[in-house]
Amino acid sequence: MAIEVRIPTILRTFTGGAKSVEGSGDTLDALIADLNSRHAGLRDRLVDDSGLRRFVNVYLNDEDVRFLGGLSAPVKDGDTVTVLPAVAGGMR
Amino acid sequence: MRYDSLLDAIGGTPLVGLPHLSPGPEARLWAKLEDRNPTGSVKDRAALWMVLAAEKDGLLRPGCTILEPTSGNTGISLAMIASLRGYKVVCVMPENTSAERTQLLQMYGASIVYSPAAGGSNEAVRVAKQMAAENPSWVMLYQYGNEANARAHYETTGPEILADLPEITHFVAGLGTTGTLMGTGRYLREHVPDVQIVAAEPRYGELVYGLRNMDEGFVPELYDDTVLSSRFSVSAADALRRTRELVSCEGIFAGISAGCVVHAGLALAHRAQEAGERADIVVLVADGGWKYLSTGAYSGTLAEAEARLEGELWA
Numbered sequence: 001m002a003i004e005v006r007i008p009t010i011l012r013t014f015t016g017g018a019k020s021v022e023g024s025g026d027t028l029d030a031l032i033a034d035l036n037s038r039h040a041g042l043r044d045r046l047v048d049d050s051g052l053r054r055f056v057n058v059y060l061n062d063e064d065v066r067f068l069g070g071l072s073a074p075v076k077d078g079d080t081v082t083v084l085p086a087v088a089g090g091m092r
Numbered sequence: 093m094r095y096d097s098l099l100d101a102i103g104g105t106p107l108v109g110l111p112h113l114s115p116g117p118e119a120r121l122w123a124k125l126e127d128r129n130p131t132g133s134v135k136d137r138a139a140l141w142m143v144l145a146a147e148k149d150g151l152l153r154p155g156c157t158i159l160e161p162t163s164g165n166t167g168i169s170l171a172m173i174a175s176l177r178g179y180k181v182v183c184v185m186p187e188n189t190s191a192e193r194t195q196l197l198q199m200y201g202a203s204i205v206y207s208p209a210a211g212g213s214n215e216a217v218r219v220a221k222q223m224a225a226e227n228p229s230w231v232m233l234y235q236y237g238n239e240a241n242a243r244a245h246y247e248t249t250g251p252e253i254l255a256d257l258p259e260i261t262h263f264v265a266g267l268g269t270t271g272t273l274m275g276t277g278r279y280l281r282e283h284v285p286d287v288q289i290v291a292a293e294p295r296y297g298e299l300v301y302g303l304r305n306m307d308e309g310f311v312p313e314l315y316d317d318t319v320l321s322s323r324f325s326v327s328a329a330d331a332l333r334r335t336r337e338l339v340s341c342e343g344i345f346a347g348i349s350a351g352c353v354v355h356a357g358l359a360l361a362h363r364a365q366e367a368g369e370r371a372d373i374v375v376l377v378a379d380g381g382w383k384y385l386s387t388g389a390y391s392g393t394l395a396e397a398e399a400r401l402e403g404e405l406w407a
Contacts, residue, residue: 008298008301009298009301009302010301010302010303010305010306011306045306053306054309054311055306055307055308055309055310055311056306056309057325059325062295062324062325062326063322063323063324063325064291064293064322064323064324064325066317066323067317067320067321067322067323068322082295082325084295084301084325085301085303085306085308085309086309086310086311087212087213087214087296087300087301087303087309087310088161088212088213088214088216088217088236088268088310088312
């Protein structure tokens with residue numbers, strides 16, 4: 001089972017510089033735990049006691065997971081997960 | 093249609109069907125054309141309401157200086173309104189935004205302070221907050237946290253949409269300050285059961301997300317995610333493709349953020365079709381394409397245009 005997880009520049013210290021890594025799990029929470037087993041410390045940058053960290057956005061197939069169940073969001077083989085820091089964006 | 097002056101002509105924009113892009117007669121997209129505002133963008137609404145609220149609260153008096161972190165549209169709106177109402181404007185803007193923005197701001201009499209490209213608008217917000225602290229007589233309206241921004245949409249954009257399309261099923265807009273979605277979303281949810289409020293967010297190149305640490309992130313103070321039903325991340329490639337389709341299929345020359353909302357709108361339309369449900373989806377077209385011509389978004393191949401937008405704050 002393979003789920004591609006895209007990692008933002010700022011977290012690539014945990015993945016040895018890799019832009020994307022693969023993992024498995026039935027839920028986002030399980031997937032993150034799986035990644036953490038190979039990239040120690042990554043989970044702590046994404047999750048705190050109340051769930052996903054405030055300035056972390058996670059997209060499952062380009063949709064914000066906070067609207068798909070958050071950490072309980074179901075994930076499956078072939079999905080793409082993208083992690084990005086929250087930014088003010090542009091052109092306002 | 094007749095107005096006493098330009099400020100009275102803000103809002104009241106047309107809702108235009110997209111019969112060629114819409115997947116079918118039961119899954120329709122409707123574009124609310126906000127380029128039909130005095131300075132050419134949806135921001136005229138928020139800027140006017142923020143200025144009027146500040147005047148009412150006694151924060152703004154003639155001769156005051158307004159300070160704002162803005163990559164363009166809000167600054168342009170504020171500059172126009174300020175010039176008519178007797179204020180000065182200082183805009184803080186990342187240095188990697190299109191040339192037309194600088195030209196327009198200066199034409200309306202605004203001063204610009206550039207913040208570094210890396211770190212994008214987060215940095216502009218930080219610099220502006222610092223300048224506001226150093227210049228206490230300046231007034232920072234702060235579009236990212238000013239309730240009058242969202243209120244403008246609750247009072248104008250939402251009611252206009254409901255009047256034109258009472259059968260609306262989805263509202264899609266870009267997510268920036270979040271004012272449009274919060275205000276319009278709240279209004280529509282109060283009046284239309286089960287309406288879906290959907291955010292379309294641009295996904296930029298890596299440079300824009302170049303923070304020193306994750307705690308340097310930024311979430312607009314206006315943002316209340318309970319107002320949204322879902323939030324899509326849209327790549328420059330998809331946004332560009334849809335922006336060009338808007339021109340070629342519907343004759344609508346829109347800014348690149350319109351490509352974001354159309355891309356999300358089309359995904360919603362197809363989902364509804366597959367579920368056998370009717371969809372009448374309003375997509376908010378925030379501005380015209382004029383300010384983006386120099387980015388090459390409308391010429392050359394899509395791949396060339398996408399490469400040119402890498403590292404840019406394209407929407």
